Structures are given as structure tokens and as C-alpha cells.
Amino acid sequence: MRIRLSAIALTSVFFSLACSVSLEASTGQDALWNLALKNKDTFRFSTLFTAQDVRRHLSSDEGLDKAVRWCKDTAVTKAFIESFRGGYRAERKTLENARDRFRKAGIAASGCITTTTLGKKSVKGWDSICCYTDIPTQERLQSEFEFAASMFDEIMIDDFLFTDCQCQECQKARGSRSWADFRCDLMVDVSRKRILAAAKKVNPKAKIIIKYPQWYDKFHERGYDVVRQTKDFDLIWVGTESRDPDSQRWGRKAQYESYFIMQWLGSIGKGKTGGGWFDPYGTTPATYVEQARQTVLGQAKNALLFCYGSLQQRGGAADVAHLRKEIPALFRLAALVREKPIVGIHAPKPPNSPPKEEPYIFDFVGMLGLPLVPSAEIDPGARAAFFSQHALADLEFGDALEKILIREGRPVLITSHLGYIKGMLPQQLKNLHILKVGNEPRDLYKMTREQLDPIRKALLAPFRIEFSAPSRVALYLYANTLVVIENFNDTPAEVTFAKKGPYIISPVSLTPMDDGVSYQKVAGAGTLRATLPPRSLLALILQTELR
Numbered sequence: 001m002r003i004r005l006s007a008i009a010l011t012s013v014f015f016s017l018a019c020s021v022s023l024e025a026s027t028g029q030d031a032l033w034n035l036a037l038k039n040k041d042t043f044r045f046s047t048l049f050t051a052q053d054v055r056r057h058l059s060s061d062e063g064l065d066k067a068v069r070w071c072k073d074t075a076v077t078k079a080f081i082e083s084f085r086g087g088y089r090a091e092r093k094t095l096e097n098a099r100d101r102f103r104k105a106g107i108a109a110s111g112c113i114t115t116t117t118l119g120k121k122s123v124k125g126w127d128s129i130c131c132y133t134d135i136p137t138q139e140r141l142q143s144e145f146e147f148a149a150s151m152f153d154e155i156m157i158d159d160f161l162f163t164d165c166q167c168q169e170c171q172k173a174r175g176s177r178s179w180a181d182f183r184c185d186l187m188v189d190v191s192r193k194r195i196l197a198a199a200k201k202v203n204p205k206a207k208i209i210i211k212y213p214q215w216y217d218k219f220h221e222r223g224y225d226v227v228r229q230t231k232d233f234d235l236i237w238v239g240t241e242s243r244d245p246d247s248q249r250w251g252r253k254a255q256y257e258s259y260f261i262m263q264w265l266g267s268i269g270k271g272k273t274g275g276g277w278f279d280p281y282g283t284t285p286a287t288y289v290e291q292a293r294q295t296v297l298g299q300a301k302n303a304l305l306f307c308y309g310s311l312q313q314r315g316g317a318a319d320v321a322h323l324r325k326e327i328p329a330l331f332r333l334a335a336l337v338r339e340k341p342i343v344g345i346h347a348p349k350p351p352n353s354p355p356k357e358e359p360y361i362f363d364f365v366g367m368l369g370l371p372l373v374p375s376a377e378i379d380p381g382a383r384a385a386f387f388s389q390h391a392l393a394d395l396e397f398g399d400a401l402e403k404i405l406i407r408e409g410r411p412v413l414i415t416s417h418l419g420y421i422k423g424m425l426p427q428q429l430k431n432l433h434i435l436k437v438g439n440e441p442r443d444l445y446k447m448t449r450e451q452l453d454p455i456r457k458a459l460l461a462p463f464r465i466e467f468s469a470p471s472r473v474a475l476y477l478y479a480n481t482l483v484v485i486e487n488f489n490d491t492p493a494e495v496t497f498a499k500k501g502p503y504i505i506s507p508v509s510l511t512p513m514d515d516g517v518s519y520q521k522v523a524g525a526g527t528l529r530a531t532l533p534p535r536s537l538l539a540l541i542l543q544t545e546l547r
């Protein structure tokens with residue numbers, strides 16, 4: 001076998017993939033709408049009309065017409081129409097009329113509830129959060145689900161279904177349990193009795209979606225129990241809002257988090273996993289669309305654009321204008337990643353595991369060009385693994401580590417907080433690598449290419465891949481046939497990707513995400529060198545050479 005690539009071909013003309021989704025020249029007013037209809041079984045866009053949006057935007061024929069037009073212009077084929085939020089219940093007549101109007105226009109319509117300000121206030125934290133030990137609050141919750149279920153067969157719950165209350169009633173009910181255990185037990189119980197049973201009694205066809213927030217390292221502390229609740233609910237959705245990645249106000253989230261949490265919850269929810277959900281707050285058009293890309297790369301089936309009202313305002317409207325330009329490419333990307341298992345470095349985050357000194361470390365490790373395979377369980381059969389302090393919550397960790405590291409001799413990366421493990425091993429192991437984590441996992445961004453390349457070389461060796469790039473360039477692998485590289489820097493990034501073996505590497509056109517990307521293939525080595533402009537994305541197809 002011999003690699004067929006010609007000797008260094010410098011080009012920025014992309015190979016077009018014949019089997020990708022249909023993108024023929026459909027122009028005019030309904031171009032994106034027609035594209036959305038064609039692709040909705042692969043991927044779809046949704047939006048949410050909050051209860052306040054329902055009152056403000058969906059109470060008149062004019063408002064409804066405008067909303068339908070906006071959906072069609074934004075490739076939105078599904079609308080969630082919310083009946084309750086922030087103490088306000090929308091009018092039945094308005095909700096039903098809007099539901100029917102959307103359906104008539106070919107837009108699917110489902111319900112939504114946001115469980116804020118619906119009874120006794122939590123004595124701690126955000127003032128819209130409730131105390132669910134309080135029985136009248138539970139009854140109010142139940143009545144809102146009965147109301148929504150009388151109109152909709154599907155109801156989403158926005159990610160405020162948690163509590164941080166520590167009132168005397170809660171303290172008494174908690175007994176000797178930890179706050180985390182008490183809150184998880186409480187929210188599981190309230191969900192079963194006051195939400196699921198109550199809604200299904202009114203409407204046996206009702207399917208209820210629990211949408212998990214983005215703050216996965218704190219779920220259990222406030223009563224989100226991803227194991228029991230995922231089992232109980234019909235579907236799960238995922239918060240993928242990374243917002244402004246450099247702003248203190250917006251949490252300085254790594255963009256990779258949206259991919260990580262989508263895949264991590266997807267590994268728990270499997271067939272129950274629906275879509276991702278992001279918003280325009282604190283974003284620029286560039287960072288806004290990065291949320292959409294990560295949601296697609298996370299293999300969501302749907303992206304919810306929160307929310308119609310906010311997206312009509314100046315910043316939101318600018319974000320949507322930019323998103324519309326990327327929608328055709330996002331459909332293509334969704335078709336490319338669909339049903340391809342992700343490949344790479346096993347990265348377990350056991351459910352309810354405390355992060356200790358390493359909150360959300362997976363998101364930052366992913367920004368270093370280390371392709372992670374998020375998992376809720378530790379897999380002793382992993383070909384390469386990354387372990388953080390989260391792994392300590394799994395009793396199988398020690399045995400799994402011994403198997404992967406010592407018996408199988410696979411490459412393992414551990415954080416410096418787990419560095420003490422080195423001293424517990426029978427001998428020095430060349431396949432154990434330590435990632436120095438400072439006070440903040442975010443400091444990992446400061447690692448240089450020279451520091452990162454040896455780590456990537458070792459961890460990617462089982463996949464016969466080499467990757468060189470500065471930090472804040474992410475790598476994603478799908479089923480040994482698709483590679484995605486994304487540059488999150490504000491400066492161009494020079495990268496090298498190599499796959500050993502008889503492979504032909506062909507870039508796929510994803511305009512405008514890959515505008516300005518240039519590359520050269522290096523003969524005889526299955527190697528591609530590319531320059532990615534700021535915030536661009538390059539997808540590569542790997543084909544085995546048939547000779």
C-alpha cells in the first residue's frame with residue numbers, strides 16, 4: 001500500500017463531498033426554510049417563546065405573522081411555547097391560538113415551563129428559586145404542569161428545576177443527609193409526583209423534557225440527579241451556552257464545554273438525548289455561532305435558540321444575522337457527524353462527582369487539542385485516558401487505572417492534583433503523563449505548543465494520529481473517518497494533522513466556517529498542514545486508500 005497524495009499541493013480549493021446534505025441553489029425568501037425542512041430529521045433549529053414573549057409577541061395576528069416569518073428566515077422548524085415563567089402564567093387562549101398558528105405554518109409546537117417564582121422563595125441564592133419542601137409550592141408546581149399538559153404533548157422544563165434552600169423546613173426534612181443528597185432526593189421525588197405523574201394523568205401522551213443546566217460540576221449540590229432523573233424523564237436536553245469565553249461576568253467558560261456536556265449527558269441519556277440550548281447573552285456574533293458549532297459537534301439533534309424576545313433586540317439580532325449565514329454549513333456538519341461514534345481520549349466524569357480543585361477541567365483540556373470522549377463511567381478498556389480528581393468518586397478508579405496503565409500499557413494523562421499516584425506505582429511508567437494544573441484550570445491555555453505536542457503525541461499514539469497546534473485549537477475525531485479542527489483564537493493558527501496508514505485526507509467545504517483556511521498535503525505521510533484564520537473550522541474526511 002502506498003499513499004496516493006501528490007507531492008505538496010498548495011491549495012485552498014475544497015473537496016466537495018457528494019454524499020452530504022442537499023444544498024442546491026435554493027434562493028429567495030424561503031431558502032433557509034426549505035433547507036430546514038429537508039434537514040429536519042438530521043438536525044433542526046428551535047426557538048422558545050417565554051411566557052412573557054407569548055404575551056408580548058404572540059397575542060395578535062400581526063405578532064404571530066412576524067414570529068412565523070422570523071422562524072422561517074432562521075430555519076426554525078420547532079417552537080416551544082411557554083406557559084409559565086417568573087410567577088406569570090400566559091393566557092390559555094393565546095397559547096392555544098399560537099400553537100395552532102405555528103402548526104398551520106408547518107412549525108412543530110411544544111410547551112415549556114420555567115419553574116421560577118412559583119411559591120415559597122428559597123432563603124439562599126437567586127430570589128426566583130423555590131423551596132420545594134414547601135407543600136403549597138409543590139401544589140403550584142403540579143398545577144402548572146397540569147395546565148401545560150392540557151394543551152401540549154411535549155413540555156420542556158427550563159433549567160431552574162433545582163433548589164438551594166436551607167430554610168428550617170428544609171433543614172428538618174434533610175435530617176442527617178448531606179445537602180446534596182437531600183436536594184437530589186427531594187427533586188427526584190417532586191419530579192415524579194408533581195411533574196411526571198401529574199402531567200401524564202391529565203394527558204397520557206405527554207412527554208416531559210428535563211433540560212439540564214450547563215454547570216455540570218455542581219448539579220448534585222442543587223438537586224439535579226442526572227442518573228435518576230434521566231431514567232425518569234422522557235427526554236433530556238442540555239444547556240450549551242458558553243457565552244463570552246473571556247468575560248468574568250459570563251463565567252469565562254471554555255467553548256469546548258458545550259461539546260463536552262452535550263456528549264457527557266448524551267452518554268447517560270443515549271436515545272433520550274434531544275438538543276442543546278444556548279442564548280445570545282454576553283456574546284458577539286463570532287462567539288454566538290461557536291455555541292451552535294459546539295452543539296452540532298456534541299451530536300445534538302436540535303439547537304434551541306433562546307429566546308425569541310431576546311433575539312429581536314440589537315445584540316441578539318446581530319447574532320442571528322451571523323448564524324443565518326452559517327446555517328447551511330451547520331446542517332452539513334450535522335450530517336457529517338451524525339451517528340458516528342466519537343473517538344479519542346477517555347474522559348470520565350462520574351455523576352455527582354465533586355470537582356475538588358479542578359472545576360470544569362475537561363472543558364479546558366479539550367481546548368488543548370486533546371480529543372476527549374466524555375463518559376459517566378470509567379472504562380477499563382480505554383485506549384488512552386485522562387483522569388482528573390472527579391475520577392476519585394468512582395470506586396472502580398484504582399482497578400481501572402491499573403488495567404489501563406500497567407497491564408495494557410496504554411497512555412494515561414493525570415492532573416498534577418493526582419500526581420501522588422505516581423509514588424504508589426510499583427515502577428516508573430513511561431506511559432504516565434502529568435498535566436500541571438495551577439490555581440485555575442483555565443491557566444492551561446498558557447501552555448505552549450512545545451509543551452503540548454509531546455503530551456498529544458503520547459495520548460494520540462493508539463489512534464495513530466499526531467496533532468500539533470497552539471492552545472485554544474480543538475480537535476474532534478469521529479469514527480476514524482472524520483476529523484474536525486476548530487481555532488478559537490483571535491489570531492491565525494498553524495496546525496499539522498497526521499494519520500499513519502494508507503489514508504487520503506480530503507478537506508470538506510463548509511463555507512463560511514472555513515473561509516480563508518489554506519492547507520497543503522504532504523506526500524507519503526498522510527499529513528496535512530493548514531493555517532486556520534481566527535475562529536474558523538476545518539473538517540477533514542479520512543478515506544482508506546483502496547488499491
Ligand SMILES: [Zn+2]
Binds near residue numbers: 165
Ligand atoms: Zn426550604
